[in-house]
Amino acid sequence: MKLRDATTADAARLDTLLTRLIHDEVQYDSNLNGSYVVTDNYRDRIGLEGHKLLLIEDGGEIVAFLYGFLYEIPGMLAKPIAILDALYVEKEHRRKGYASQLISAFKPFAEENGACRIELKVLSCNEAALRLYEKLSFKETKKYMTMDLQAQ
Numbered sequence: 001m002k003l004r005d006a007t008t009a010d011a012a013r014l015d016t017l018l019t020r021l022i023h024d025e026v027q028y029d030s031n032l033n034g035s036y037v038v039t040d041n042y043r044d045r046i047g048l049e050g051h052k053l054l055l056i057e058d059g060g061e062i063v064a065f066l067y068g069f070l071y072e073i074p075g076m077l078a079k080p081i082a083i084l085d086a087l088y089v090e091k092e093h094r095r096k097g098y099a100s101q102l103i104s105a106f107k108p109f110a111e112e113n114g115a116c117r118i119e120l121k122v123l124s125c126n127e128a129a130l131r132l133y134e135k136l137s138f139k140e141t142k143k144y145m146t147m148d149l150q151a152q
């Protein structure tokens with residue numbers, strides 16, 4: 001197992017894993033298109049200041065990734081907030097601590113860039129992710145509420 005920063009050579013594989021993350025979330029969100037394929041989402045953000053793309057290789061293959069970035073509103077926010085935007089581990093590599101290790105590696109990026117906290121959104125029915133974040137001492141501080149509307 002090897003945890004490292006992504007390089008532009010990894011961009012296509014990261015798009016594939018983000019595609020799988022979206023497909024995985026279809027079980028929780030009927031508004032997601034289960035045939036959507038991500039292309040060129042991460043290439044421009046790899047190595048870009050304020051953005052962090054971390055990945056885990058296992059057996060020479062990238063099997064997990066995390067993408068996060070700094071959210072800043074100068075003048076309004078005293079300190080930036082580190083947003084954990086995407087986290088995905090391939091099915092056959094789950095429960096090996098990979099997501100936990102990716103989050104541990106994201107934390108110093110957030111701290112070194114002066115962030116006051118890490119924030120993320122998680123679907124209330126995503127039990128695996130909720131258990132992961134609870135185990136890592138994330139606390140619920142906001143509720144993200146929705147109201148379904150009838151299609152016209």
Ligand SMILES: CC(C)(COP(=O)(O)OP(=O)(O)OC[C@H]1O[C@@H](n2cnc3c(N)ncnc32)[C@H](O)[C@@H]1OP(=O)(O)O)[C@@H](O)C(=O)NCCC(=O)NCCS
Pocket residue numbers: 021024087088089090093094095096097098099100101121122123126127128129131132133135
């Ligand atoms: C959620 C996800 C990222 C967890 O990745 P992972 O590498 O398996 O997580 P870890 O091995 O670091 O798990 C750490 C702890 O989280 C909890 N956990 C993780 N998956 C769990 C599950 N399916 N059920 C219950 N608890 C779980 C456990 O407490 C686990 O510790 P343990 O294995 O010692 O019991 C992975 O299941 C995944 O990629 N899911 C699909 C995408 C997704 O939901 N991403 C998050 C969107 S917010």
